[in-house]
Amino acid sequence: MSELHFYNSYTRRKEKFESITPGYAGLYVCGPTVSGESHLGHARPYITFDVVQRYLKHLGYKVRYVRNITDAGHFEEEGREATDKVDEKAKLEKLEPMELVQKYTNLYHWGMHLFNCEDPAIEPTATGHIIEQISMIETIIEKGYAYEVNGSVYFDVKKYAGNYPYGKLSGRVLDDQLETSRDLDGQDEKRNKADFALWKNAPPEHIMRWKSPWGDGFPGWHIECSAMSSKYLGETFDIHGGGMDLQFPHHESEIAQSTIAHGHPPVRYWIHNNMITINGKKMGKSYNNVIKLSELFSGNHPILEQAYHPMVVRFYILQTHYRSTLDFSNEALQASERAIRRLWEAYELLQKLNHPGNTEAQDKTLDQQVVAWCNELSDFMNDDFNTAKVIGNLFELAPVINGIKGGQVAAGALSSGTFAMLKDTFKIFLEDILGMQPLQAQQSNNLDNVLSILIEIRKDAKKRKDFATSDQIRNKLAEGGILLKDEKDGSMSYTIE
C-alpha cells in the first residue's frame, strides 16, 4: 500500500505528506471575495480541495479545514485607485457593504452545497479579524520590515529579499519586480515598487473603515490570510491551497509577512490548482468571459447549449488532473453528463445486486483483475490526487457490474469477498472521496406508485401483443422525460432525465 504523495508548489516536486502533528492535518484554502457571484472558474479550487480534505479524512487524519471569506474587499495595493472593491460595488447597487457581502456569501454557500462540497471547519471572515491583522502588522513594523507613510503601511520587500528567499514560491527575481516599467499612481509612497500594502489609509468617502494605530483605514489584501491561517492552524501548518493565479503576489506575500511576524515560513506544503479556460483563455473577470454558477446550472447564458447539473460539473472537473488546465466546452460537459449518468447507474445497480455466496471465484482471472482495479484506486489518490485515473478505473469496473446483471458475467464469477470489496470500494471512492451524488433527487413515493400502474398496464398490453398501446405508454412518458426500459427478465424499470 502506497503512502500519500503530492506536488508541493514550493519545492516544485512531489513529496511524501507528513503532517506536523501525527494524525492531524491543517488545511487552509483561499476562499472567495464576496463582492460578486462565483463563476465556473471558482468552482475548481473548491471542488479540488474538497476532495483533498475528504481524502485526508479517509486516510484517518483529523482535518481542520479553514477556508476564508474575503469580505473587506481587495484593492490595488500598488496604488492606482486604492479603493475598496466591495465598497465600490455597493454604491452601484445602492446596498450597504455588509448587505452586499451577505448576499454573495449566501450565493456562494448555495453553490458549494449544490456541488456537495463539505463545509469547512472554520470559515473566517476578513472583517471579523481586523484586530488580528493590525496586531500582525504591528509585529512586522517592530521587526523593521514595514514602514508607515501617510496612514498606510507597506511591507519592505527589498529588505526582506536581502535576508530571505523572496520569490521562491512563484519563481520570481526581485530585481525584475523592482525594474518593472509600470508607472502606477501611489507608487511614490512606497520605497520600492515591489513593496505591498499591509494597511491602507481610507479616504473620507470610504465606507468600510477601521481605526488603527495609523489612522482610519482598511487592511491590505494579503494580511488577512496570514492572520487567520496562523490563528486557527498555527504559525506553521500543513497545507495551503489556492488557485495558481494566487501564487504571485498573494501567496508570495503571505510567506513574507508570516516569516517576519513568526520567524519562520508558515506552510509546509503548497498546492495550486490550474485554471479553467474558455476558448483557450482563462475564465476571469478581466477577460469578461465568465459563466456564473447560477447561469451554469440554469443554462441561461449565450455560450451554454443547455443547463448543467452541479454533479456533472463536479465530475467534469474531477475527470482532469487538478494541475492541468481544463478547457470549457459544451461538448465536454455533455460528454461528462453521459459518462456520470452511466457510471452512477452502474453504481446504483451494484448496491442492489446480490451475490450467490460462493467464496471461491468462478472466474479467477476476472476476480484478480477486479481486486487489482480496486486496489489501484488508493495508489492513484496517493499519487498527487489523481482523480482522473480513479474515474478511469471505476469505468473499468462498470462493465463487470452491468455484465453481472445482463448475464454476460456469471453471478458467481467473483468470490463473495471480492464482490463485497467491490461494493465497499465503489461507495468509498465515488461517494465519500470524489463526493459524487445522484443527478436526480430521490423520487417521491407518489410518482413511483403512478409509474408502477403504468408499467403494469404496459406489461399487459405487451402480453396481448398490443404493441400500439405499449409503445404509446413508453413514448408519451419519454416525452415527459421518463425513460422506460424493458429488462431481460421481463420486468421494467424507469429513469428520469
Place this chain on the structure above:
RNA sequence: GGUCGCGUAGCCGAGUGGCUAGGCACAGCUCUGCAAAAGCUGCUACAGCGGUUCGAAUCCGCUCGCGACCUCCA
C-alpha cells in the same frame, strides 16, 4: 520583454522510457416485438525537426503554435 507551463486519435482527457488509460462520439454484432439500456468488437494518437538510448508520447536541443503569472483575479 522576464519567469513558468502546455501542445496526445472526431472531441475531452490520463500517462512512472519498453506492456491498448478512460470517457464521449462513430461503426458492426449480441440481446429485444420494436426501442432504450447493457455487453462484445473495431477506430491505436502523441505539434515539427534533430539528438541520447537496444527502445521515447515520456529525457535533451532547436523550431512552430498556445496559455498563465509579472496588475484585482480561483
